[in-house]
Amino acid sequence: MQIREVDVQDDDQFHQFFRIMTDAETFERPEAAFWSERECAVMFRHEEPGEKWQSYAAFDDADDTTMVGIGCVVMTLHDNTDKAFLGVDVAPTMRRRGIGSAVLSFIEGVARESGRTVLLTESHLPFEARDSHPYRQFAEKRGYSLANVEVRRRLRLPIPEKQLQAWADEAAPHHTDYRIQTFVDDLPDELLESYCYLSNQLALDAPTGDIVFEAESMTPETFRIRVQKVKEQGRTMYETLALDRDGQAVAQSTLSVPQDDPSTVFQWGTLVRKDHRGHRLGLTTKVANLRAVQAAHPERERILTTNSEDNANMVDINVKLGFEPIELLVEWQRKPMPGAR
Ligand SMILES: CC(C)(COP(=O)(O)OP(=O)(O)OC[C@H]1O[C@@H](n2cnc3c(N)ncnc32)[C@H](O)[C@@H]1OP(=O)(O)O)[C@@H](O)C(=O)NCCC(=O)NCCS
Structure with missing residues (x-):
């Protein structure tokens, strides 16, 4: 078997790469929602500043053009520079022949050559x-241990308007000092600095088991590039913010509505800044965002979200809204051996 870098700008190579990833990642997962080829192509082809993506494939010796397994290495360049995020996928029909092991060893080598010592990867179970x-x-078997367990949950839509109003009314007396505002696709310049600060705390504040993350380093400039990329993927982003008396963003919740999966909405981050907790801003921003998405996209049937099983505060809100567990998303970590350089 040969392992080589994939040219993700080449349509034929990317198509094969994407097929293996999709077949592997959706295998035996009835509730899986996966990237469309267009979404995935934008993700791999338009790197964000501050990230480096490298893609590889294993080819059968007998047929040098047919991929049998794939791997990718994602590295952040301005924060968490000890880590590499690895993906390895083997099509269900090609498993148990040593392909996964060979691809993983290869991409571990790529990560180590870049000085990364903490290797992370994930699976749905x-x-x-x-x-x-x-x-x-x-x-x-490959030396990884279970480092964080997340539960994926699904909320069936629509939620009756009366119910949304009841949750909003219940929370309203607790946040009279805050303004709640929903934005579609972009944010005004004056909110970007406080929004980026808030959003960068997510990796620190959300429980991540045994994985130790630093704060992220998104800036207004990189946020705008990310917004552009999400638009190119055909996704509409709904962002509900809570603004304090000074007009700063102190809580946020994001929903992403993909054109290419007409039944689904993805819940991304929700975060309340530490010094503004206790005002029901988590529930409030989520409910306002859900209301905006439901009004604009009444055809959507489900929202999918993922939370660490230790994240009691977020899970309590999700259970209250009616999210039901569907599967686990497990993060595996391989740390350097003591004494290793
Ligand atoms: C996990 C995955 C990459 C394995 O690919 P693969 O090519 O089948 O892996 P290998 O043949 O190299 O297996 C290596 C070892 O893993 C273990 N293993 C793999 N599949 C197994 C199975 N179905 N049952 C029991 N052990 C298994 C075995 O110890 C195996 O060694 P052995 O065959 O000598 O007993 C593949 O199943 C996949 O694409 N899964 C979806 C994505 C994913 O979860 N990626 C991995 C993140 S850690």
Whole structure:
């Protein structure tokens, strides 16, 4: 087997790469929602400043043009520079022939050459196979340990307007000093600095098990580039913010509405700045955002979200809104051996 870098700008190579990723990542997952080819192409082809993406594929010796497995290495350049985020996928029909191991070893080498010492990767597992699933056996055999367990949840839409109003009314007396505002696709310049500060805290404030993250380093400039990229993917972003008396963003919640998956909405981050907690701003921003999305996209059938199983505050809000658990998303971590350089 040969492993080589994939030219993601080449349509034929990218198509094969995407097919293997989709087949592997959606296998035996009835509720999976995966990138469309267009969304995935934008993600791999338009790198954000501050990130480096490298893509590889394993080819069968007998047929040098057919990919049998793929891998990617994502590295952040301005924060968390000890880490590499690795992805390895083998099509279900090609498993158990050593392809996954060979690709993983190869991309671990790429990460180490860039000085990365903490290797992270993830898999989706059904609840009942948490301790025994083949992906777990694979990860543990390769020296990774379970570092964080997230639960993926689904909320069926629509939520009756009366119910949304009841949640908003219940929370309203607790946040009289804040203005709640919803924005579509972009944010006004004057909010960008406080928004970026807030959003950068998510990696620090949300529980991530045994994985130790630094704050992220998004700036107004990189935020705008990210917004552009999401638009090119055909996704509409709804951002509801809570603004304090000085007009600064102190809480946020994001929903992403993909054109290419007409039934689904993705819940991305929700965060209340530490010094503004206790005013029901988490519930409030989520409910206002949900209301805006439901009004604009009444055809949507579900919202998907993921939270660490230790994130009691967020999980309590999600359970109140009616989110139901569907599967686990497990993060695996391989740390350097003591004494290793
Ligand atoms: C995990 C994955 C990459 C493995 O690919 P693969 O090519 O089948 O892996 P390998 O053949 O190299 O397996 C290596 C070892 O992992 C373990 N393993 C892999 N699949 C297994 C299975 N179905 N049952 C039990 N053990 C398994 C075995 O110890 C195996 O060694 P062995 O065959 O000598 O016993 C593939 O199943 C996949 O694409 N999964 C979806 C994405 C994912 O979860 N990626 C991995 C993140 S850690």
